[in-house]
Amino acid sequence: MKLFFHIGRYFMLLVQILKKPEKASIYRRQIILEMDNIGLQSLGIVAIISVFMGAVVTIQTAFNTDHPMLPRYAVGFATRQSIILEFAPTIISLILAGKVGSRIASEIGTMRVTEQIDALEIMGVNSSGFLILPKVVAAMIINPVLIVLSMFLGIFGGWVVSAVSDVMPVSNFIYGILYEFAPYDIFYALVKTVVFAFIITTISGYYGYFTKGGALEVGQSSTDAVVTSSIFIIIFNLILTQLLLA
Amino acid sequence: MIRVVNVSKSFDEVPVLKNVSTVFEKGKTNLIIGQSGSGKTVLMKCLVGLLNSDSGQILYDNHQFSTMSFAERRVIRQKLGMLFQGGALFDSMTVEENVIFPLKMFSTMTLEEKIDRANFCLKRVNLENVNHLYPAEISGGMKKRVAIARAISNSPSYLFCDEPNSGLDPLTAIVIDNLISEITQEFDITTVVNTHDMNSVMEIGDKVAFIYKGELWWEGSRFEILKTENKEVNDFVYASELMRTMKQ
Numbered sequence: 001m002k003l004f005f006h007i008g009r010y011f012m013l014l015v016q017i018l019k020k021p022e023k024a025s026i027y028r029r030q031i032i033l034e035m036d037n038i039g040l041q042s043l044g045i046v047a048i049i050s051v052f053m054g055a056v057v058t059i060q061t062a063f064n065t066d067h068p069m070l071p072r073y074a075v076g077f078a079t080r081q082s083i084i085l086e087f088a089p090t091i092i093s094l095i096l097a098g099k100v101g102s103r104i105a106s107e108i109g110t111m112r113v114t115e116q117i118d119a120l121e122i123m124g125v126n127s128s129g130f131l132i133l134p135k136v137v138a139a140m141i142i143n144p145v146l147i148v149l150s151m152f153l154g155i156f157g158g159w160v161v162s163a164v165s166d167v168m169p170v171s172n173f174i175y176g177i178l179y180e181f182a183p184y185d186i187f188y189a190l191v192k193t194v195v196f197a198f199i200i201t202t203i204s205g206y207y208g209y210f211t212k213g214g215a216l217e218v219g220q221s222s223t224d225a226v227v228t229s230s231i232f233i234i235i236f237n238l239i240l241t242q243l244l245l246a
Numbered sequence: 247m248i249r250v251v252n253v254s255k256s257f258d259e260v261p262v263l264k265n266v267s268t269v270f271e272k273g274k275t276n277l278i279i280g281q282s283g284s285g286k287t288v289l290m291k292c293l294v295g296l297l298n299s300d301s302g303q304i305l306y307d308n309h310q311f312s313t314m315s316f317a318e319r320r321v322i323r324q325k326l327g328m329l330f331q332g333g334a335l336f337d338s339m340t341v342e343e344n345v346i347f348p349l350k351m352f353s354t355m356t357l358e359e360k361i362d363r364a365n366f367c368l369k370r371v372n373l374e375n376v377n378h379l380y381p382a383e384i385s386g387g388m389k390k391r392v393a394i395a396r397a398i399s400n401s402p403s404y405l406f407c408d409e410p411n412s413g414l415d416p417l418t419a420i421v422i423d424n425l426i427s428e429i430t431q432e433f434d435i436t437t438v439v440n441t442h443d444m445n446s447v448m449e450i451g452d453k454v455a456f457i458y459k460g461e462l463w464w465e466g467s468r469f470e471i472l473k474t475e476n477k478e479v480n481d482f483v484y485a486s487e488l489m490r491t492m493k494q
């Protein structure tokens with residue numbers, strides 16, 4: 001029963017969030033700010049994880065496909081596909097669910113328990129819209145940028161491995177990276193990213209907005225936000241893959 | 247003028263407000279007094295619609311507030327200023343941005359006019375040269391005063407203050423009390439103040455409503471409160487040695 005309560009309240013919140021903003025100029029400024037908070041400040045972690053994961057994926061693929069029947073360039077090909085299709089959009093979104101989701105839930109949750117949200121309401125501001133909508137829009141714009149970056153860096157990590165170690169020849173790797181490249185894969189990855197961005201920001205916003213109590217509950221909301229948005233990312237990953245690739 | 251008619255509110259079956267009816271008049275400083283936990287904050291939150299009362303009505307100048315839609319409430323809320331017991335400053339914004347915020351959201355002023363207005367309000371609460379500090383960088387009493395400045399920045403027609411001078415030194419407390427009383431008369435607004443400070447009562451209480459365990463127990467002027475025979479009111483008013491000595 002609790003599940004239905006949450007789902008109902010979540011959709012009611014969505015309706016509230018999507019109401020026409022009081023003042024477009026203020027929302028625009030908030031969006032820019034949030035793009036910085038959500039996007040630019042995640043650059044570091046996204047970059048590090050991407051490079052290392054790309055390197056590891058390459059090494060793993062190389063060792064596990066070391067068979068005379070398989071051409072060596074298959075390693076480059078497999079690395080590229082796994083990075084573009086799953087690793088960059090899904091894993092990085094999961095990382096962002098942890099980083100951005102906890103931040104959003106605790107920020108909004110703190111505003112709730114210190115009555116800052118009440119203060120907004122009193123002024124006649126649509127508090128849920130004002131606090132959550134700019135984050136949703138910002139993430140839906142900036143996350144695809146992060147994901148594309150992650151794709152490049154992941155592949156770069158793989159290239160570095162093949163260049164500096166003797167896991168496999170660089171020329172084979174590059175041939176594999178370019179082999180039968182389908183732009184549709186990028187489109188698929190970005191659609192997923194945008195949906196995941198929506199999931200992360202709205203679910204975290206939801207948990208933050210409906211926090212009750214004090215500092216302890218803010219921590220709880222932030223954990224719930226990360227757990228729930230991760231689960232929904234995984235579920236929607238399955239659904240979208242089925243819809244877009246099958 | 248705000249009229250409260252038979253407002254009741256309970257939390258999980260525990261009644262906090264029981265059939266409260268009263269009138270808060272325009273141009274007067276209306277005080278709600280009572281012991282800690284008597285329901286003052288809950289009553290104020292019901293007045294502004296942050297809590298929905300279980301029954302009863304709240305009328306703003308004869309307009310039913312309790313049944314208004316969000317859009318209708320917004321019209322009233324833009325004419326409303328509220329000071330929260332905990333200040334509730336936006337901690338991602340500087341002092342100046344906090345005070346400007348209501349103007350930014352709804353007024354058509356230029357940035358310069360808004361900053362002038364913010365400086366004017368900050369000056370009235372005796373704050374200068376703190377414009378660019380964040381709430382975390384100022385003292386508790388200063389936060390309270392910034393919150394008052396924010397509450398009055400949009401020139402409200404209804405002003406609600408929940409414990410405006412708790413946490414302030416006696417001198418600043420009187421300055422704040424007088425500020426509230428002055429702007430109430432100057433701009434002919436309806437002001438409601440929660441307090442348990444007898445100094446404030448004697449200083450500015452045009453009308454005093456005494457809440458006792460969620461009931462409206464007694465109401466009258468600050469002069470009447472000294473003479474009433476009501477036991478609970480007397481216990482409250484003459485709680486301190488100073489007041490008892492004065493009475494004798």
Ligand SMILES: Nc1ncnc2c1ncn2[C@@H]1O[C@H](COP(=O)(O)OP(=O)(O)OP(=O)(O)O)[C@@H](O)[C@H]1O
Pocket residue numbers: 257262280281282283284285286287288289331442
């Ligand atoms: N959200 C809530 N949920 C449950 N009970 C509440 C809630 N808010 C207030 N109460 C209860 O209502 C009663 C009145 O609280 P209220 O905050 O109005 O007191 P108060 O008169 O403002 O006291 P103080 O002078 O200490 O601020 C208290 O017993 C409190 O426990």
Ligand SMILES: [Mg+2]
Pocket residue numbers: 286287288331408440
């Ligand atoms: Mg209170």
